[in-house]
Amino acid sequence: MADNVRQRIVEAATRLFARKGYAGTSTREIVEAAGTTKPSLYYYFGDKEGLYTALVRDELDRLVHSFDLAEDLPLGTALERFCRHYVTFFQSDVSTIALTFRELFGLGEEAIQRMAQGYFDGLRQRVAQLIARGVTRGEVPPSVDPDYSALAILGILNIFLMRWILQGDAYDLSRVLTQIDALVRGWQIHPTG
Template sequence: MGRQTRAKATRKKILDAAVDLFSQRGYSSTGLGDIIDRARITKGALYYHFDSKESLATAIIEDATDRVIGAFDGVASSASPALETMIHGSFVVLSMTAHDDLARAGRQLAQALGQFSEAGATVYYRHWTTAVTTQARKAGDEGDLRPDVDPDVVAQTIIAVLLGVTQLSAALATGANDMLTRLTWAWEMLLPGIASEESLDYFQQYLSRASVRFGQPVAPPD
């Protein structure tokens, strides 16, 4: 195994160990020594790749962002209407957050680092803002948004919904299906306020199909 290949393998071991520990214990309760022990590497090997716990967490956020935004961009690359892309993409992203360890850790760390450093959190939120804003503006150009709504405000609202749904479901520990159900409820509330009159029925029907595809929603609580 060449030096470059070994370095890549070591970096992956460090990141995998950090993802596991940050997910299990949280950012504040995990030390670099814990990561060294879990990865079974030397202190020098860790510091060769990362000079601090924050830089390690930021690398995880960047990798997670690339994975999640890549999935969203895959949805956006279709010929579907942009508002449909935002609905479909939101389900894809939340499903990944629930089932993909890296995606979940990236989201958790973006929130955790926001309390200590803007750098890591900015990476996560900036990319999200760009991706969703692009689609919201496209939806406006396609005539699927109400003429009295600002596409940039629509994008910010959708991002806030995604973050809020994941945060609430994590806090209540109610699981992935519940998270996707809450997302369905949020879109049911949002669509009448943002979709054009001519497009509303189509996107409401699309939402119904998407919610079934990603997990049968339950009725709202009484």
């Protein structure tokens, strides 16, 4: 029963935050929509910011854990697969993702730091693992820094996603992937001779 209450709060908050934004949604509205009480919200999440942070973290954890590192694939193919999965994930649930990007910068530095540690670092590490594996296999030169390269790839993807979500700019996924592929091809070792 307790999980049901928590889940109802999560579902109600997701709908309300997506529709009205973080600042425009009150805890009273959330608990009324969830059919529960403020003490229940406080028990599970501490406060409205804790609830919001949990929503974003849960959604982004789902993304991080849904991606298979595809150990048998060449680096270029694995990264293309990751990028396609990443963009498709965000496109599949626009309300939750819009909630994430619209409100992220309005929560304050501490909340952003918590989300960055829980999500962005985890995601960066997964992409860096792919790239490090490519270095180990000789697919790219040792001069390629896996962490910085992962940040570059995620930066490219996130800029396109933020423009799409916040400004409605639609981008052709295949063109975005072509840009990532050009970056990866630039790393590859070219035979001499």
